[in-house]
Amino acid sequence: MKRRSYFLMFTALLGFIFLYVPMISLVIYSFNKSKLVGVWGGWSLKWYGELFQNEQIIDAALLSFNIAFITSCLAVILGTMAGFALTRMGRFKGKMLLSGWITAPLVMPEVITGLSLLLLFVTMESLFGWPAERGTLTIIIAHTTFCMAYVAVIVQSRLADMDESLEEAAMDLGAKPSSLFFLVTLPLIAPAIISGWLLSFTLSLDDLVIASFVSGPGNSTLPMVIFSKVRLGVTPEVNALATLMILIVAVGVVVAMLQMRRKQKNDETEA
Amino acid sequence: MTTEEKSNQTNSDTNPLTAPVPDLWRDPNATPFVEIENITKKFGDFTAVDNVSLKIYKRELFCLLGGSGSGKSTLLRMLAGFEAPTSGRILIDGVDMAGIQPWNRPVNMMFQSYALFPHLSVEKNVGFGLRRDGMAEEDVKRRVKEMLDMVQLGHLAKRKPNQLSGGQRQRVALARSLIKRPKLLLLDEPLGALDKKLREETQFELINLQEELGVTFIVVTHDQEEAMTLSTRIGVMNHGEIVQVGEPHDIYEYPNSRYVAQFVGSVNMIAGKVSVDEVDHVVVESEEAGCTMRIDHGISCAPNQEVHVALRPEKIMVAHDKPEQDLNCMKGRIEEIAYMGSLSVFRVRLPSGKEIRVTQPNYARDMGARFTWEDEVYLYWDVDSSVVLTV
Numbered sequence: 001m002k003r004r005s006y007f008l009m010f011t012a013l014l015g016f017i018f019l020y021v022p023m024i025s026l027v028i029y030s031f032n033k034s035k036l037v038g039v040w041g042g043w044s045l046k047w048y049g050e051l052f053q054n055e056q057i058i059d060a061a062l063l064s065f066n067i068a069f070i071t072s073c074l075a076v077i078l079g080t081m082a083g084f085a086l087t088r089m090g091r092f093k094g095k096m097l098l099s100g101w102i103t104a105p106l107v108m109p110e111v112i113t114g115l116s117l118l119l120l121f122v123t124m125e126s127l128f129g130w131p132a133e134r135g136t137l138t139i140i141i142a143h144t145t146f147c148m149a150y151v152a153v154i155v156q157s158r159l160a161d162m163d164e165s166l167e168e169a170a171m172d173l174g175a176k177p178s179s180l181f182f183l184v185t186l187p188l189i190a191p192a193i194i195s196g197w198l199l200s201f202t203l204s205l206d207d208l209v210i211a212s213f214v215s216g217p218g219n220s221t222l223p224m225v226i227f228s229k230v231r232l233g234v235t236p237e238v239n240a241l242a243t244l245m246i247l248i249v250a251v252g253v254v255v256a257m258l259q260m261r262r263k264q265k266n267d268e269t270e271a
Numbered sequence: 272m273t274t275e276e277k278s279n280q281t282n283s284d285t286n287p288l289t290a291p292v293p294d295l296w297r298d299p300n301a302t303p304f305v306e307i308e309n310i311t312k313k314f315g316d317f318t319a320v321d322n323v324s325l326k327i328y329k330r331e332l333f334c335l336l337g338g339s340g341s342g343k344s345t346l347l348r349m350l351a352g353f354e355a356p357t358s359g360r361i362l363i364d365g366v367d368m369a370g371i372q373p374w375n376r377p378v379n380m381m382f383q384s385y386a387l388f389p390h391l392s393v394e395k396n397v398g399f400g401l402r403r404d405g406m407a408e409e410d411v412k413r414r415v416k417e418m419l420d421m422v423q424l425g426h427l428a429k430r431k432p433n434q435l436s437g438g439q440r441q442r443v444a445l446a447r448s449l450i451k452r453p454k455l456l457l458l459d460e461p462l463g464a465l466d467k468k469l470r471e472e473t474q475f476e477l478i479n480l481q482e483e484l485g486v487t488f489i490v491v492t493h494d495q496e497e498a499m500t501l502s503t504r505i506g507v508m509n510h511g512e513i514v515q516v517g518e519p520h521d522i523y524e525y526p527n528s529r530y531v532a533q534f535v536g537s538v539n540m541i542a543g544k545v546s547v548d549e550v551d552h553v554v555v556e557s558e559e560a561g562c563t564m565r566i567d568h569g570i571s572c573a574p575n576q577e578v579h580v581a582l583r584p585e586k587i588m589v590a591h592d593k594p595e596q597d598l599n600c601m602k603g604r605i606e607e608i609a610y611m612g613s614l615s616v617f618r619v620r621l622p623s624g625k626e627i628r629v630t631q632p633n634y635a636r637d638m639g640a641r642f643t644w645e646d647e648v649y650l651y652w653d654v655d656s657s658v659v660l661t662v
Contacts, residue, residue: 168353169386171373173400173451183399187390 023246030239037234047240057225057241064205064222067136071143072200076193078144079151079200086152087159099156105149114213117142121214134216142214143204150203151196158192191259198256202249295328296504302365304329304487305350305455310359312345312511319345321511322359332481332488334498337508338534343491346508347457350489351380364454374403379453383460385444387432393419393443394428400451418446421480438469445477449484458490462497474500495535499523507531528662532581539582539627544575545659553659555580559625565598567654572661579660584630586656589617589642590649600651603627605644617642619650 030048034041051057086099105113121131121138131137162185170184171177186193208223215221220228222245229238295301303326312320320342327333335343348354350361352373361368363377379400387396398415406414419425422442432440441464448456461477462470478501481488492498498505499519506516507530515527526532529540543557543564555564555578564580572578594600606626607618615638617629627650631638642648 163384163386165382165384165386166388168351168373169380169382169447170388170399171353172351172378172380173447174374174403175399176372176374179403184388188388 026239027243027246030236030243032236032239035236037236037239047236051237051240051244054237057222057237060220060222060225061241063136063219067139067143067221068201068204070140071147071204072197074140074144075147075151075200076197079148079196080155080189080193082148082152083155083159086156102149102152102156105146106153108146110207110209113146114142114210117145117210118213134214135219138214138216139211139219139221142210143200143207146210147200147203150199151193154192154196154199155189158189162188191262195256195259198252198259202252202256205245206249294503296326296331301328303327304331304364305489306360306362307346307350308360308362310346310349310356310361312342312349312354313357318511320349320356323508323511323513325506325513325516327487327489329487330481330485331503332478332490332501334490334492334502334505335508336492336495336498336505336535338493340510341508342511343493343508344459345511347380347459347489347491350455351378351457352376377454378457379448379451379455380457381444381448381459381461383463385432385440385464387440387443387447389432391431392428393424393430393432393435396432396443397447397450399447404451414450418450422446437464437466438473441465441473445480449480449486452484453486455487455489458488460492461490463492463494470497477501499535505535507534509534525658526581526660529579529581529660532658532660537584537628539584539587540660541580541582541625543578543580545570545572545578546575548572548574552654555659559621559623560601561622562601563598564657565654566657566659568659570659570661576661580657581660582627582652582657584616584628585614585632587627587629587650587652589619589629589631590651591642591646593649594651596651599654599657600649601627602647602649605642605646605648608642608644615642619648 029037031043031045032039032041033044033046082102086095086102089095117138118134121134121141124130125132131141166184166188167180170180175183206223207221208227211221211224212227215224222241226238226241229235305325305327307323307325307327310320310323311318323342323346335346337343345354349356350363350368352368352371355369368376388399391399394415397418398411401411401414415428416425419428422445424439424442424446427435427439432443435443441461445461448458462473465473474497477488490498490501492501499522502519504516504518505522507514507522509530515522515531517525522531522535526535526538532538533540541557541560541564543555543559545553546556546563547554548570550569551567553566553568553570555566557564557580560580566580570578588594601621603619603621605617606620607616609616610633612633614630614632617631619627619629621627629650
């Protein structure tokens with residue numbers, strides 16, 4: 001075995017410290033007994049207790065989860081359809097352009113996405129009165145637009161890797177195109193769909209900027225509530241909330257990654 | 272179904288399924304099972320299959336042989352229904368296949384990549400076709416078991432395809448394509464992904480299986496050895512056209528063109544001019560060979576026409592001393608010797624600069640020592656060894 005160089009170990013350590021010290025300190029301070037931020041007063045779980053009694057935060061959390069759930073379901077349906085169309089329509093003029101367009105929301109600054117959606121909703125409201133007010137519905141629509149781009153990209157790459165003769169074999173054995181999709185194609189792209197769903201969920205849960213643009217009064221998502229609270233000063237309660245969110249996002253990301261890894265492993269053994 | 276099974280168990284002499292294959296293609300009155308009539312397939316400007324007509328008979332093992340891009344796979348895909356012909360007709364068992372979707376054709380296909388469903392077990396893969404037809408679950412189970420036992424995979428029924436070796440996957444693919452008892456089985460490079468030894472074993476299993484089941488096979492391959500061993504007849508394809516159809520022996524010994532002669536086996540092509548053209552023999556004068564060649568079959572050609580004489584390396588004899596015959600005898604110098612165990616390959620340079628490839632079976636242990644580099648040797652052959660080709 002190759003001896004590890006101390007220099008490389010040191011570099012890696014430095015990188016990880018840089019990345020994780022802020023989060024670790026936040027997690028530690030969420031267990032702080034003292035009310036003052038930056039003064040250690042011993043271990044305690046009291047802020048978690050208070051957190052769960054704060055109705056504003058609980059409501060916001062429920063709203064966020066609600067939005068994230070609906071968003072990821074919609075994004076998965078639309079994104080899978082888009083990914084399917086892009087891989088299966090064959091070659092046509094402007095295919096490259098279309099593929100590029102679907103990935104554009106991934107690199108678009110959130111401020112612009114948020115602003116453009118807000119403008120759209122306002123115009124729509126004045127033109128045909130729908131959506132009547134900005135709130136949960138507009139946030140879901142906004143989140144779905146950028147989440148579906150992620151799903152489309154993931155599904156598209158999975159479909160492109162898929163051996164098309166699998167579908168031909170199914171047809172050859174008597175499967176009509178309608179049943180073929182559910183018997184063969186869907187199970188094969190399921191890992192991509194699941195990781196797309198999880199990614200959408202975390203993206204929607206995290207989003208502050210776009211939600212701030214398109215939400216209405218009384219419809220504050222969790223990141224919005226945290227942000228407004230922090231402006232009045234960091235409380236240990238927010239630390240506790242943030243710790244929980246880190247936990248949820250981390251679990252989501254790890255599960256999504258494991259899904260992708262398993263898919264890759266299967267592909268390797270297939271080859 | 273039960274009567275069919277009973278007949279499977281009766282004496283093989285009386286069983287029509289295991290009776291020796293009659294050579295239907297030699298009978299001009301026989302009804303073909305698959306009729307391909309003037310099929311053309313174009314992809315944009317590119318003509319993949321160019322006006323192909325073929326008649327394939329029941330219980331044949333027909334090989335479509337050709338290099339890559341010769342259109343053989345496209346032809347197969349049109350039989351399976353994955354591609355629609357640009358023009359022409361395909362009839363299977365007398366039924367025009369135009370507009371009939373792949374899932375409604377009496378045809379199954381074994382794919383080059385095997386196309387096993389990775390998310391299903393071996394058992395589910397093999398039973399896939401029967402379940403699509405809505406067969407009762409217990410019947411599916413029984414048929415799948417029978418089929419897996421036949422390909423000797425009964426013990427692996429619960430495995431997933433990625434837990435199988437290449438040879439096992441090939442058998443699963445074969446079992447899956449045979450389970451619906453298709454009238455016609457299409458095989459796309461069925462042995463291409465196997466290593467050489469496994470391929471040789473599997474070839475014979477494939478032939479046995481085909482004879483046992485009495486299914487008509489159409490095999491696409493680029494491997495001429497595979498085509499020679501497997502098939503009842505071979506159709507050689509080049510640039511989307513069928514260039515020759517015949518039994519393996521005919522294709523090898525009587526190729527109708529230089530392309531076929533060179534594609535199937537190795538061959539020496541010697542250019543020459545026809546000097547005598549009789550009904551039962553031809554005499555060709557060749558500057559390249561430095562001799563006069565006599566071939567014991569007639570051809571239709573113009574006097575003094577430029578022709579090529581095709582001479583297989585194994586049909587040439589080598590000697591140090593001048594043989595008695597003057598015809599069909601060339602002189603040259605050994606430039607290269609490759610000892611391959613069962614035979615030796617010589618590359619002999621003629622005075623004209625032409626290189627001739629000769630193979631000699633090593634029927635004695637010291638054969639390898641009898642000839643050496645730079646030896647002056649005579650190469651000679653019989654009048655019935657070579658073939659004259661005008662195209």
